Amino acid sequence: MLPREIDAAADAQTDGRDETRDERADRNWNEVLQELRVLQTGTQILTGFLLALAFQPSFGDLAGAQRIGYLVLVLLSALSAVVALAPVSVHRILFARRAKPTIVRFGHGCMLVALGLVSALLVGVVAFVFDVVVGRAASWIAGVALGIVIVALWLVVPVITRLRSERTP
Numbered sequence: 158m159l160p161r162e163i164d165a166a167a168d169a170q171t172d173g174r175d176e177t178r179d180e181r182a183d184r185n186w187n188e189v190l191q192e193l194r195v196l197q198t199g200t201q202i203l204t205g206f207l208l209a210l211a212f213q214p215s216f217g218d219l220a221g222a223q224r225i226g227y228l229v230l231v232l233l234s235a236l237s238a239v240v241a242l243a244p245v246s247v248h249r250i251l252f253a254r255r256a257k258p259t260i261v262r263f264g265h266g267c268m269l270v271a272l273g274l275v276s277a278l279l280v281g282v283v284a285f286v287f288d289v290v291v292g293r294a295a296s297w298i299a300g301v302a303l304g305i306v307i308v309a310l311w312l313v314v315p316v317i318t319r320l321r322s323e324r325t326p
Contacts, residue, residue, distance in 0.1 A: 182260075186261050186264070189244060196241050196272070203282060208231070233277055233278040233281060237278055243263075244263055280300050283303050287299040
């Protein structure tokens, strides 16, 4: 066997799939793209919401701290979009250079960072809305509560599920 075939055979044995290294990289890249599509849709909706707020007549009534919070949310929104789209740019630049495994690893890292940014963005938007509509105390309660739910569903549950699946033959 050639070294490449040995690597592919070892990879196939670890998860039971009969695929080459390139086939695995293509499959993983497609999965990253699917996740990017889901994440990008939500981010675009939040970005549109945030940008529309600045043009509402009542925007002028915001306190100084609320305006700063709003600008932070706009920056988080833009940054999350940039990070989530970075794998596409890397893929385009490295297209046809047989670097798909590297692109997939980069995409994986970007998606994790983007999820962190979107988490902060979601908590911030909810806290911002509660601050404007109800008040500062309610904003803290809503923000912390949503943060706990995000940590539970986006971190704790996946880690527990991963640990359980690693124990199952």
